[in-house]
Amino acid sequence: GQNIDQPTEMTATEGAIVQINCTYQTSGFNGLFWYQQHAGEAPTFLSYNVLDGLEEKGRFSSFLSRSKGYSYLLLKELQMKDSASYLCAVRDSNYQLIWGAGTKLIIKP
Amino acid sequence: IAGITQAPTSQILAAGRRMTLRCTQDMRHNAMYWYRQDLGLGLRLIHYSNTAGTTGKGEVPDGYSVSRANTDDFPLTLASAVPSQTSVYFCASSEGSEDTEAFFGQGTRLTVV
Numbered sequence: 001g002q003n004i005d006q007p008t009e010m011t012a013t014e015g016a017i018v019q020i021n022c023t024y025q026t027s028g029f030n031g032l033f034w035y036q037q038h039a040g041e042a043p044t045f046l047s048y049n050v051l052d053g054l055e056e057k058g059r060f061s062s063f064l065s066r067s068k069g070y071s072y073l074l075l076k077e078l079q080m081k082d083s084a085s086y087l088c089a090v091r092d093s094n095y096q097l098i099w100g101a102g103t104k105l106i107i108k109p
Numbered sequence: 110i111a112g113i114t115q116a117p118t119s120q121i122l123a124a125g126r127r128m129t130l131r132c133t134q135d136m137r138h139n140a141m142y143w144y145r146q147d148l149g150l151g152l153r154l155i156h157y158s159n160t161a162g163t164t165g166k167g168e169v170p171d172g173y174s175v176s177r178a179n180t181d182d183f184p185l186t187l188a189s190a191v192p193s194q195t196s197v198y199f200c201a202s203s204e205g206s207e208d209t210e211a212f213f214g215q216g217t218r219l220t221v222v
Contacts, residue, residue: 004151031209033209041216042213042216043213095206096154097152098151099144099151099152
């Protein structure tokens, strides 16, 4: 079966750096996505990786290793507004998105 | 304001009743999706449409139906609601099925009692 694994919850301190990991086993691979979802709100797009390596976008970076079935989202200079759930999703061979359950990130002052 | 709109925002529904969740987008996106989100689980695809006039089944289609008569609208119908359909429902759209970004509506919180 298809599976996306990510930690359920993480805690970090304002101003620090946090890395959220995602491992996947899917039938085919056509890209990996990270979305941010604040409580009670809709998911919003953060990043997309289809080739191995690091994609940087401001304070957020996303890394992909296709051979290891592994990605991480790196958040730098954490702000209180970064408290949210972070969703990892993989697009499979049918171009359908398979979603992880999300990682709830708690930022403490 | 451009975007994707869902209605209603929330609903309490008696089991056995029929219910249609509405979704409208004004971005002229070809692809649209319906997901449900349950605590502890990832978003699960119910139905999708790659272009107006076509629809497809996702991971959890049973008990749900959709139609795509035009580009903008993608309603989701529960023919006879059951308590297990209590969930938060998200509609999403993207320019194409292979596009890199999907835009989500604000969600409909449905409780079936």
